[in-house]
Amino acid sequence: MLGIPQNELASRHFDPVYPLGLGVCSVRPIEMARAFAIFANGGKEVTPMAIRSVEDKNGNLYLNPEKDIRLAQQKKGNNIQVITPQTAFIMDKLLERTVESGTLEYGADFDSTVFTIGKRKGVGSKFKFTNSNGKSFIMPSAGKTGTTQNWADAWTVGFTPYYTAAFWFGFDKPGQSLGLSITGSTLAGVAWGDFMHVANNGLAYKNFPKPAQGVVMATVCSVSGQILTPECGNHKVDAYYLAGTEPTSVCERHRNTTGSTIGIIRIQNEQQRSGYSFDNVVDTSPVKLDLDFLKSDKTSSETNSGTTSDTGSGNTNSPGSPDENTEGNWLLE
Numbered sequence: 001m002l003g004i005p006q007n008e009l010a011s012r013h014f015d016p017v018y019p020l021g022l023g024v025c026s027v028r029p030i031e032m033a034r035a036f037a038i039f040a041n042g043g044k045e046v047t048p049m050a051i052r053s054v055e056d057k058n059g060n061l062y063l064n065p066e067k068d069i070r071l072a073q074q075k076k077g078n079n080i081q082v083i084t085p086q087t088a089f090i091m092d093k094l095l096e097r098t099v100e101s102g103t104l105e106y107g108a109d110f111d112s113t114v115f116t117i118g119k120r121k122g123v124g125s126k127f128k129f130t131n132s133n134g135k136s137f138i139m140p141s142a143g144k145t146g147t148t149q150n151w152a153d154a155w156t157v158g159f160t161p162y163y164t165a166a167f168w169f170g171f172d173k174p175g176q177s178l179g180l181s182i183t184g185s186t187l188a189g190v191a192w193g194d195f196m197h198v199a200n201n202g203l204a205y206k207n208f209p210k211p212a213q214g215v216v217m218a219t220v221c222s223v224s225g226q227i228l229t230p231e232c233g234n235h236k237v238d239a240y241y242l243a244g245t246e247p248t249s250v251c252e253r254h255r256n257t258t259g260s261t262i263g264i265i266r267i268q269n270e271q272q273r274s275g276y277s278f279d280n281v282v283d284t285s286p287v288k289l290d291l292d293f294l295k296s297d298k299t300s301s302e303t304n305s306g307t308t309s310d311t312g313s314g315n316t317n318s319p320g321s322p323d324e325n326t327e328g329n330w331l332l333e
Ligand SMILES: [Zn+2]
Pocket: 221, 222, 223, 224, 228, 229, 231, 232, 235, 251, 252, 253, 254, 255
């Protein structure tokens, strides 16, 4: 889908391992744009082109790369379908969620950008257009943001039924950071939304191609992903599935679950989302007791005064020892 030639895969560390899906190798923006355009194009191959044709001042055609690409695609026949239309449609629907209520919600909203301060337009406003009859509509849009380790790269790749655009912000040299609050969502997402608004403005409403068969829509519990029960309450969502992969069992999370258990699960989930760690660090080193003070009253008072004035000795195993504090400061720097 990315269009990376077979003989480049090894040198670019594009190994067929599971972490590949998390982004363990480097790809170019044009490759990401091509891959996402295939989702929007019903699963059919898309070949980006920079030059459509070359002609002189008299209109004599010298080069026609667009025609060449179309002819090459024609020759491929059915092989041009690189993923099934059903899989492409499911991806469209999944990635639409990012714009509706995910990390692209910010970038798709005019209120998030500086140049519209004072002109509040609301959620998803960059994709709200008016057709020639004066009727307003929302152009379907989908995409994904991405931020790499140490905030080094900020990505957004997304599409409408008309255009796909990839935005990347980062440095040529590795090891530099864009800064803590600069993410795919807050930087690349906003630029992507601004560009897509301009690119799609004036175009007629169009939706992603929905296959006539092979996909089913089901209303499921948004927590468990299983068949909705009355106990699921507001946890209700419409989702598309490849036919035969829709859930077949009813929600076990909310059925037969007491209120207190639901509450505990919810609190645990919130803590995980906020980055709270459940790992308890247990100090297994032997406990040392200094019982010298029991020997005599005189020794005791000397030891006490010594401890007060010299915190650097006799306490090296305590949590607040000078060594540990030094290490903590170093880490913060
Ligand atoms: Zn449920």
